[in-house]
Each structure stands twice: as C-alpha cells, then as structure tokens.
Amino acid sequence: MTTSTTDTAAPAPPTTAAYDTTKPSEPEAPTGAPLVGRDLTIGYDRRVISVGLDVEIPAGEFTVIVGPNACGKSTLLRALSRLLQPRNGQVLLDGRDIARLRSKDVAKRLGLLPQSSIAPEGISVADLVARGRNPHQGLFRQWTSTDEQAVTDALAATNTVDLADRLVDELSGGQRQRVWVAMALAQQTELLLLDEPTSFLDVAHQVELLELFGHLNHQGRTIVAVLHDLNQACRYGTHVIAMREGEIVAEGRPEQIITADLVSDVFGLDAVVIEDPVEGGPMVVPRRGPRPTRPDDHSALANPAHLR
C-alpha cells in the first residue's frame, strides 16, 4: 500500500526500489509528440462522436483525459490505440500512419490497458503477465530469458511477485487490476494508454495504482489515462485534456487550465477551485445545490434536527 506517500510533500516514494526495476525497451525519450491524432472523425455505426479532432500526446508526460460520461474520451483513446478505425483523418505513431504499421510493431511501441479484459479460466498470474510478451515473440522464438526478465520486472514493479503462482480467478479486484497493469508493463512499451484504470477500485487501490503510473512516468514513459476523478487528474496528470461532446475544450498543465469556469463549462458543475493543501496544484471542490426543503417531510433524513 502506497497511501502513505500522499501525505509527504517530497515526491520520493518508500517503494522506489521496487518500481525502478522496469525500464522501457528504448530508454531515450523521443522529443515532440510520439502519438498524434490529425483531423480525426470517429464514432460507432451511425453515431459520430468527434469530428475533425486534432490531438497531440506530448512525450514524457502523464496525460490525463477528463470529461463527463459519453464525451468521447474512451473513444479517442481507442482511436489513438488503433482499436477503432477513424472514419477520417489519421493517427501518427512516431510520425508514421498507425494504420499502415504491422500490428506487432505497434504493440512494441504502444501498450494499452482496455476497460474490460477476460482472464482465461484457470490461468495463473505469471502466465497471464507472460502473455504480455506476445509482440516480442514469434513462431520459433516462443520464450527467451529476455521474456523471463520482463515478466519478473513487471511483477516486481506492480508488487505482485507474491501473487505469481496464484490463479487470477482467486484475486480481489485491486490485485487483479495490478496484474493487468503488470501484463501491460511486460509488453515494455514507451507509450502506455490506460482506459479508466481505476474504475471499480476502492480509493486506496486507486491511489496505489496512480502512484505506480506516476513512477512509471518519472522513469520516462509517456502515459495517457482516461480518469473520472478530476482531483486525481490534477494531482497525477502533468498534462490534462478536457473534453466535452467529442471536442477538446482545453488542454495544458492542470494548474493552468483547471478553473471554476472550466469545470462549469465541461461538467456543468458549480465548484470552487482551491489549492490542494497537501500537494499544491488545483483542487476542485463542488458546491452543494439548493437544500431540499419540504415542510411536509418530517423524516429524519430530510430534517436532521429531529435527531437531536
């Protein structure tokens, strides 16, 4: 559990040793934007979600995409990771059209943790993480010591070494999500895209995962995550993209763009933005709406005064 890191101002985490073991396959971070969406029109079937969208994922940053439900953030992530073919425009990975690259070559550069994945029945944690090595393997090169090392490192980085021999079916939600992250790490890609990685986890496990992503980012990986929690976006993101109705409303450093006006504009939420008392940076505190006052309602819930 890394929750203790949040109440110390210094960024040095207590578990650094465990995180430091995994390094991307190409250590030098490329300058400029490794992943670019140009004039993207994306959608499903007849429903168009975004038209003419331009987006750049800056190298070495922890980009967080935020926005209300159904604003097209996951759709954008799917398009950027070539899971969804854009109807118009193109996605460039290191300046080359991602649609023309071989699937395996893309998978060596870009890792993705989708929202829903299925663990095959009866698979152990180590076996599942080993499947993340797929892009580095071939018909006659099924398993090498490099693969072994990558899996060991990924397990260490996610604190799942102790779980290696367990069956994935037996794990708790938090453990399971860490195992999926380990699998994505075993892929050893410079770019890591995460689609709502903290959904369905309790707050401690959310923080633990975000800390891990923060450390991976520190080591030079470019990370893109779709997150629901604005305050988590402010705290962990170094670059925030705010979306509404398929369009990018604002992007930049959280302290530059997260304002009360933006929150109102994007989420339609009345909120105050104050300085995070622990880490600095912006913190969004929503206001309550008008209190429900119904004179004929005498229930204790509506009128706590009765409780006294």
Next chain:
Amino acid sequence: MISAPVTDRGDSSPRTRHRMLTLPAPFHARIDVRVLTVIGLLALLALVAAVLGLVLGSLAIPLDRLVAVFLGDGTRIERTVVTQWRAPRVVAGLVLGAALGLSGAIFQSLTRNPLGSPDIIGFSTGAHAGGIITIIVLGDGVLSVSAGAIIGGLVTALVIYLLAWNRGVQGFRLIIVGIGVTAVISSINTWLIMRADLDIALAAASWGVGSLNGLSWTKVTPALIMIALASVALWTQARSLRQMEMGDDLARALGTDTERSRLLMIVIGVALVAVATAAAGPIAFVALAAPQIARRVTGAAGTTLLGSAVVGGLLLSVADLVAQHAFGERQVPVGVVTVSIGGLYLVWLLIHEARRQLA
C-alpha cells in the same frame, strides 16, 4: 450474539500452480510440466486403445502375433487383418478424433463458450448436408464426398458468420444463430434423403450415422494428409487463438490481427470437422467434450490445443471399441455411441452453465 465464522471460499490459501519449465535455445519455449505430463499419459491411454483395436475382433490376434505382424513375420491372413482391415480403422479413430477435438477447441475458444462446438453450431450438419448432396448428384465417391462435405461446411460457416455479424462476430450470437441454422439444415438433410432413390438413400443414411466401419486406407489417407495440413496451419495461429481468449481489445493491443486470425481459424476449424465428417460421417460429442475434458484433466489455462487433440483421439478410439465389441456379435456405428454419451454430457453441461450464470 456471535455468529459462527464463515469460511470464505475466495480466501483460500495460495494455490501453487504448475511448475513452468523454460527451455533454453534452440527451443525458446515455456512449458507447463504438469499439463505436458497429463497429456503424455492420455496419449499413452489412446495408444492402449489403439492396440486393443488391432488385437480384438472375430479373429483374435494375441499381442505376440501382433508384434510378429509388425516385424513382418505374420501369416498372410494376420497381415491382411491387421494392416488392411483394422489399422485404417484404428488410425482413423485416433486422427479423426484428434481433428474433431481440435475443431471443438478452436470454436469453443473463439466463442468463449463450452457450447460453441461445431456439432452444436451447425458446421458438422452443414458438412453432412454437403456430403448428402454430393452422394445424390455425383454418387458415392471418396474424394467427391470429401469435397462436398468441406464445401458444405464452409458454406454453412459463411452463412452463420454473415447472419451473426454485428460489428464483428460475438460468441453467443454465433451459437444461437448456429443452433437455428443447424435445425434448418437437418430438416433439409432429412428431406433430401426421403426424396432420393432407395440405394442412394441407403448409402447416404449409412454414411450419415457416423461410423468407422469398413474404412480403408484409400479413404483414410486423404483425410490424414488434409488433417496434417490443417494442423500445421493451426499451429501458426495457436498463439493468436490464445491471445484472443483475453478479449479482442487486449489481443489487438498486444499485436494480434484479430479479424484476420479469426477468419483463418474458422476456415481451419471447419476444414478439420468437414474432413472428419467426410471420412466417417457426422460424429457428435467428440468436438463438444474433448476440449472441456482436456482442460479439466490437465488444469491448463484456457484452451489446450494439444490436449484437446489427444483427448479427442482417445474418446473416439474408445467409443469405437465400445461400438465394435460391447454389443456381442452386433456392431453399432460409433456415431450412435458418441451421440448417447454426448446427450448425457450435453444435459450436464447445460445445467452446469445455467448454474454458473446464476452464481
């Protein structure tokens, strides 16, 4: 009041999984020792069934005579009985069973559902229809019936694939559509046989019950070659099949070309079941049960192709021994045996699946 402590099933002590053995260069493979050991034992059992198949019969050939035949020492009668009459049947039991097991593994893996096997979703029935039509139109030739069965299976697969298509093919949809198409094709099959001339109808009906009886090398050899080719093609796709068990999104994220692999795998799976059907007629249950038995017995993660093939061969060989020898002088077609066992298994599977959905 203090309630009794509840033991939580999910909180059991850590289960140690199978020992993985990493093979160094030049093999570069990671193997599960237990899975491989169990598969080896199953293969041994299949071999015993095969030997029994060679030994038993109206002319009993004791083991020492069997060895003599293989060493070239047997009498002419013994040699004919073993190498020309019994061996093709035994080899067919092993290899066709393996083909059915592989085909079942492919479709159960693609649909992520133990009911998604070719005998449930209509590919077997389609191959059967292709065979009947060929017998009626062209007569009872080995190659033409094989070709007809394969074409019938592929056309059925295409129809089901298109009917089930909805932004990609989803497993459960494929099964439901397949069951519907199976019903339609079975009634067409019945109608075709009823309309045909008597001798043709008899030929089609005796083939249609599924039997290894009277299989000769001329019929078995082409099937062996085609199954070998399909198996090599499958081997190149095995990794993709495994990756796709985790969902299309993750498989694609990890560099698998899912739609292309799926299409290729459907063609391979249909070819396997169609070749087996062409050689021996429709044999139910093996494709349905072999992958499930293999997975449970070996404890492999997900689908085990090798295990499914070995269990398939074992199942069909044993079923054929039962069909030949369990009913005294009268032989029954192996298809009847597998259908009877398969019916019971299917009932169990449906109950098991229903419980799992509720749980």
